[in-house]
Ligand SMILES: CCC/C=C/C(=O)SCCNC(=O)CCNC(=O)[C@H](O)C(C)(C)COP(=O)([O-])OP(=O)([O-])OC[C@H]1O[C@@H](n2cnc3c(N)ncnc32)[C@H](O)[C@@H]1OP(=O)([O-])[O-]
């Protein structure tokens with residue numbers, strides 16, 4: 333058998349481009365790489381951030397270990413004056429390999445105060461939160477409602493005599509349920525509740541509630557709080573429940589940047605009722621980035637392992653091939669790698685669009701709200717869905733060892749799975765994007781320039797301009813196919829909705845009956861958007877010819893697999909012919925062959941530290957078998973040669989007389 337590490341060495345020698353150059357491109361420039369390396373050096377050298385035996389821990393131990401790591405992380409950040417949220421994101425993405433029990437503090441609690449608090453509220457709360465003197469979460473979802481926010485039951489009733497709000501959980505189903513870091517960690521929460529003044533309900537608003545004493549962490553009077561119990565994954569996170577019984581807070585604890593309640597109970601409504609949903613939009617944009625990172629990690633593990641793993645001699649006596657050389661294996665993994673690259677670029681687009689539109693909103697241009705919501709909802713759903721299914725493809729592609737916790741893919745899959753549910757269940761979000769697409773279809777005046785393609789009506793009888801397999805290397809033709817599909821499905825969803833209404837259904841029933849068409853067009857739009865963005869952005873890069881070629885080929889793989897996997901949608905109006913579909917399949921194989929020498933280089937370029945992959949199969953040196961063996965030897969069951977259950981149970985039957 334060939335040595336695993338020499339297999340990877342050989343792969344690295346075959347690579348046609350400079351991996352460090354590509355790493356800089358992925359990171360967004362040399363300076364960003366250096367910053368990332370600096371941040372890594374602060375954390376990776378600390379034994380406390382070692383994850384070697386993480387997969388052996390129980391749920392409680394995992395939570396406790398995560399708290400320990402979190403506290404040390406906070407100390408490191410303070411010690412080195414690291415305050416830039418981008419640095420924190422970099423650490424989460426590339427260095428740490430767990431969901432922190434303060435995740436919600438940084439991702440939702442602080443941003444909600446920043447975006448929904450007045451200047452005085454920011455001045456009061458943000459220094460405490462930034463300094464981790466308080467730890468907060470975002471408590472919106474209830475036992476009875478997650479999706480339908482307007483249906484939340486928690487109440488916050490204004491008492492003008494004492495200038496206080498009184499928070500209550502009026503029913504069992506009003507109990508807050510799921511908020512991350514709520515069960516055991518957080519001292520405070522932004523709670524979303526129905527605002528009542530003088531018996532009138534003004535809808536959902538945000539309130540800051542103290543959950544636990546800052547002296548001894550015990551729950552505050554009237555607060556019942558705890559962990560919701562074991563879940564599929566995210567074991568380090570104390571997703572929690574919260575019930576409130578006449579919990580009083582000062583009037584100043586309602587976040588009043590957009591809506592205000594004056595001391596006498598006068599209410600001033602926000603300029604747009606959806607401003608209160610702002611933090612969710614930010615998180616949806618962040619999920620796009622996390623989906624990209626995690627799929628990149630999974631592809632790194634599975635591709636390195638597939639270059640090390642050898643199976644089934646082709647001819648008797650010959651060295652068994654590396655499993656990566658089976659085209660069926662390439663057909664599993666190369667599309668995941670291509671998707672990871674396409675997502676890395678759409679994540680960058682999503683974050684910069686978020687910041688630009690958010691700045692517009694802050695300066696009062698509220699029209700940007702629906703554009704941001706329309707773009708981010710679909711992309712969150714699309715990237716989460718493909719990333720989660722891609723991680724599972726990578727896991728299975730590792731065969732038996734993919735089922736071992738030591739692969740790192742099991743926990744990655746379990747921890748990413750809920751990204752299809754949290755921050756808006758995916759179907760619900762696709763429906764929101766479809767709503768926006770249809771609105772743009774009908775009203776050119778509100779259509780953002782990035783979506784102007786919707787205004788071009790697809791010509792009946794339009795045909796794809798591909799004449800040969802070579803044509804499939806032309807981004808313009810690939811983008812054209814996705815554009816056509818998106819235009820056609822949006823038009824068809826609009827027509828379907830109209831047909832339902834013309835049959836006499838009321839709008840909500842007609843919308844419900846059109847749901848499948850809506851989701852179809854939202855997915856088609858997202859595929860188009862991601863493909864177009866990848867080709868456009870990578871075409872502008874100043875880099876070596878070899879890197880350009882590899883990125884182009886990855887883009888072609890992403891696009892062609894999208895066509896092959898959704899072939900019915902391109903064939904049903906005869907836009908693509910059967911012959912062109914044969915070209916597609918042929919070209920996919922061609923691209924795999926082109927990319928084969930560079931596969932390890934392409935995953936090395938993500939530059940994940942071994943610690944952040946925490947995988948016996950995917951470490952840089954490829955020393956898979958030693959890692960698996962040494963890891964198994966450390967398993968708790970192997971602490972003694974004879975297990976206590978032998979003495980308790982096995983021995984009596986083994987010793988009993990037949
Ligand atoms: C680490 C993990 C942490 C996880 C944390 C969490 O999960 S936290 C918990 C996460 N929880 C969730 O994510 C819950 C998911 N649920 C929701 O976000 C909402 O309930 C909803 C958006 C589904 C519907 O909301 P609704 O019933 O109020 O609205 P509607 O359907 O009646 O539409 C009316 C109009 O409003 C528009 N509009 C809507 N939202 C926005 C927006 N943000 N901006 C701008 N506009 C928006 C919409 O486009 C429509 O426009 P049109 O067509 O009339 O011009």
Ligand SMILES: Cc1cc2nc3c(=O)[nH]c(=O)nc-3n(C[C@H](O)[C@H](O)[C@H](O)COP(=O)(O)OP(=O)(O)OC[C@H]3O[C@@H](n4cnc5c(N)ncnc54)[C@H](O)[C@@H]3O)c2cc1C
Pocket residue numbers: 436470471472473476477478479480509510511512566571750753754755756757759760763
């Ligand atoms: C790990 C995890 C962490 C979370 N963290 C937080 C947190 O920190 N804070 C917080 O407040 N919440 C949190 N949540 C809650 C999360 O945001 C909700 O679970 C999510 O928004 C989905 O809502 P739901 O559970 O009500 O699902 P439901 O809406 O009940 O969905 C069930 C099914 O009904 C369908 N459905 C529902 N409504 C519609 C509709 N209008 N049209 C068509 N189909 C529909 C869905 O597509 C889905 O198939 C978390 C959840 C998880 C799993």
